[in-house]
């Protein structure tokens with residue numbers, strides 16, 4: 001089971017409005033996150049932007065370390081903050097046991 005394979009070292013950050021918006025969109029409009037690749041110690045997710053049609057982001061969980069290739073993640077990392085709304089969003093789905101499909 002996917003949920004058991006992924007270990008979350010940190011609990012999701014406090015759910016803010018942007019994360020809630022992604023969750024609503026994913027559950028009510030269209031799925032915006034899929035698993036691209038999965039191995040024993042890493043999972044790569046592809047996430048579609050809900051603002052820009054052709055934009056996608058890759059979120060990686062490697063041994064419990066989460067990274068995202070969005071600009072906000074790169075910017076925040078310089079200040080020692082690691083998460084972005086995409087990572088928060090996927091962590092909430094996992095925590096709530098909402099299945100994520102593979103493509």
Ligand SMILES: [Zn+2]
Pocket residue numbers: 057068069070072073084085086087
């Ligand atoms: Zn991100």
